Amino acid sequence: MKVYIVGEDPVTFSILKKVIRYCSREIVILSELPARGGQIKSKIAEFNTLSAAYPVILLTDLDAVICAPELVRQIVPFNKNENFIFNVAIDEAEAWLMADIDGFASYFAIDAHEMPTSIMTKQGGRKKLPEMSFNYKSSMYLTHELIKKSKKLEFIQQFTPKQGAAKGPEYNSAIVPFIENKWNIDVARTNSDSLNRMIVRVNTLLTAYKQ
Amino acid sequence: MIIKRIKLHNWKNFQDCEVLLTERCFIIGANASGKSNFIDALRFLRDISKQSGGLQSAVEERGGITKIRCLAARTQTNVKITIDMGEPNTDNFLWTYSLDFVHTGGGIMKNQVKIFAEQVFSHEQNSYVLNRNAKTEGEDEETLKYTHLEQVNANRKFRELQTFFQNIEYLNVIPQLVRESASLAQSYTREDYYGRNFLEKLAKMNEKTRNAYFRKISQFLKIAVPQLEELKFMKDEMGVPHLEAKYVHWRAKGSKQQEAQFSDGTLRLIGFLFALIDCNGVILLEEPEINLHAGIVTQLPEFIAKIQRSKKGARQIIITTHSYDMLANRGISTNEVLLLQNTTEGTTANRVSDIAEIKPIVDAGLTIADAVIPYTKPQNIESMSQLSIEF
Numbered sequence: 322m323k324v325y326i327v328g329e330d331p332v333t334f335s336i337l338k339k340v341i342r343y344c345s346r347e348i349v350i351l352s353e354l355p356a357r358g359g360q361i362k363s364k365i366a367e368f369n370t371l372s373a374a375y376p377v378i379l380l381t382d383l384d385a386v387i388c389a390p391e392l393v394r395q396i397v398p399f400n401k402n403e404n405f406i407f408n409v410a411i412d413e414a415e416a417w418l419m420a421d422i423d424g425f426a427s428y429f430a431i432d433a434h435e436m437p438t439s440i441m442t443k444q445g446g447r448k449k450l451p452e453m454s455f456n457y458k459s460s461m462y463l464t465h466e467l468i469k470k471s472k473k474l475e476f477i478q479q480f481t482p483k484q485g486a487a488k489g490p491e492y493n494s495a496i497v498p499f500i501e502n503k504w505n506i507d508v509a510r511t512n513s514d515s516l517n518r519m520i521v522r523v524n525t526l527l528t529a530y531k532q
Numbered sequence: 533m534i535i536k537r538i539k540l541h542n543w544k545n546f547q548d549c550e551v552l553l554t555e556r557c558f559i560i561g562a563n564a565s566g567k568s569n570f571i572d573a574l575r576f577l578r579d580i581s582k583q584s585g586g587l588q589s590a591v592e593e594r595g596g597i598t599k600i601r602c603l604a605a606r607t608q609t610n611v612k613i614t615i616d617m618g619e620p621n622t623d624n625f626l627w628t629y630s631l632d633f634v635h636t637g638g639g640i641m642k643n644q645v646k647i648f649a650e651q652v653f654s655h656e657q658n659s660y661v662l663n664r665n666a667k668t669e670g671e672d673e674e675t676l677k678y679t680h681l682e683q684v685n686a687n688r689k690f691r692e693l694q695t696f697f698q699n700i701e702y703l704n705v706i707p708q709l710v711r712e713s714a715s716l717a718q719s720y721t722r723e724d725y726y727g728r729n730f731l732e733k734l735a736k737m738n739e740k741t742r743n744a745y746f747r748k749i750s751q752f753l754k755i756a757v758p759q760l761e762e763l764k765f766m767k768d769e770m771g772v773p774h775l776e777a778k779y780v781h782w783r784a785k786g787s788k789q790q791e792a793q794f795s796d797g798t799l800r801l802i803g804f805l806f807a808l809i810d811c812n813g814v815i816l817l818e819e820p821e822i823n824l825h826a827g828i829v830t831q832l833p834e835f836i837a838k839i840q841r842s843k844k845g846a847r848q849i850i851i852t853t854h855s856y857d858m859l860a861n862r863g864i865s866t867n868e869v870l871l872l873q874n875t876t877e878g879t880t881a882n883r884v885s886d887i888a889e890i891k892p893i894v895d896a897g898l899t900i901a902d903a904v905i906p907y908t909k910p911q912n913i914e915s916m917s918q919l920s921i922e923f
Binding site: 323325331335351352353354355364366367368370371373374375491493494497498 | 889890892893895896897898902903905906907914915917918
């Protein structure tokens with residue numbers, strides 16, 4: 322099966338590629354279409370149209386919106402094509418990474434008991450489902466609080482933003498190798514239902530394609 | 533007349549490549565994918581056709597046939613270039629020129645090239661005007677070292693083609709070379725690809741034409757670089773040609789500046805504008821976006837279209853680019869963009885409209901830039917900043 326992927330930054334692309342590979346090695350990524358911050362909303366109709374040619378798998382962050390279904394309602398106001406797989410990471414892609422709690426801790430040399438944990442929350446539906454819990458945005462928590470507890474100075478330097486910057490000067494190049502080589506999706510999906518649902522969606526797409 | 537199709541066989545990194553061209557053409561591809569090599573095939577024909585040019589010197593200038601021949605070439609070692617020409621917006625060709633050559637000499641003999649076949653087909657007459665090879669009467673080892681394209685006596689029936697190829701302009705203005713007047717002396721004998729003789733070329737022009745061009749260029753420059761006024765051409769006491777403009781900023785009346793003080797972007801912009809207006813045939817532009825602000829680059833596609841619509845100026849413009857801003861223009865058609873991709877059997881060149889995975893992206897309403905830039909990016913480029921730089 323051939324697909325296009327849409328992401329906002331190198332981290333989301335890396336996650337998309339890893340999750341897709343986790344689902345099946347038969348999926349070929351035709352192109353990585355960039356939708357930089359805020360562009361997703363303006364290009365959404367085009368991605369929906371594009372999915373008629375080949376499936377489009379998109380990953381975006383929930384950010385400040387209350388719940389994922391609400392975000393989808395806001396961004397996708399029309400009938401979504403079946404082959405347009407719209408995934409929302411709760412609350413951000415970084416939370417999915419930290420959902421591999423022990424793996425993340427050991428890779429970045431942080432004590433496991435310092436790591437955030439998952440709690441059961443409601444995302445629109447009736448059932449409570451697991452998601453990682455943070456006091457504020459997970460990427461902010463990572464760069465401003467968690468990484469400072471690392472025993473490796475190198476990680477602290479790479480992640481800590483300079484004044485006026487949103488992310489650390491080597492944020493992407495520090496986090497992408499973790500995604501590619503160490504991130505354990507089997508563990509992470511048990512702590513993040515939004516990640517689990519992306520996997521289910523991709524698998525459903527694959528099953529439908531095979532029929 | 534424009535170039536409507538190019539076929540390359542064993543030319544540099546193209547083992548076998550055939551592609552249709554339009555009046556305005558954007559050639560894109562990763563670094564080292566062969567964008568410059570592609571347009572070098574056209575410069576090669578120009579080098580053969582120009583005065584004091586010729587096949588042997590065109591090959592020699594490129595370091596001999598071993599530097600030209602495709603590394604993927606194995607059993608077939610000939611190099612072949614075929615060009616179809618015709619009027620824009622028509623489906624027919626007027627002329628087809630084809631040159632097929634191989635290596636000759638070696639050992640104690642001089643390394644040269646020998647023509648395997650040279651053909652000119654007139655589509656109007658539906659016949660070959662020229663069709664020569666080793667078996668043709670009157671041909672020998674010596675005559676086959678020269679193309680008929682380069683010989684005025686031999687190309688009477690297709691002189692039009694010689695002129696057409698002679699008029700191919702290549703431009704990649706390097707500001708440092710325009711400024712460095714010391715390099716002027718060394719460059720008289722060589723072609724001016726990089727703007728070395730730009731000022732000298734201006735000096736040789738008819739004054740009226742030059743002034744008219746400068747008035748036009750000034751108008752554009754005034755918008756792109758507002759603090760630069762009254763651009764003009766002058767010669768100093770030593771007779772050395774200069775560009776001069778008034779720089780209005782911190783002095784009440786502004787101060788005069790010459791090309792040595794112009795910014796890189798300003799010099800490149802002047803060079804491009806000048807070439808686009810001055811050329812009346814095919815022009816090859818190498819990455820015009822360099823040194824220019826994204827805002828100016830965004831305007832280039834429409835500016836080029838405007839030039840082509842006008843009576844004067846370049847008829848066909850072939851541009852190599854990496855620029856997202858340039859390709860984000862909605863007026864660029866998928867037929868106008870050629871994507872070069874490296875494969876195990878040499879490089880392929882395809883129009884975006886013919887690429888099954890990219891066309892749907894543009895058809896869905898995304899820009900050509902969104903659709904093609906991801907394809908020109910090296911696969912693992914992200915790992916570049918993950919490399920260790922500890923020694």
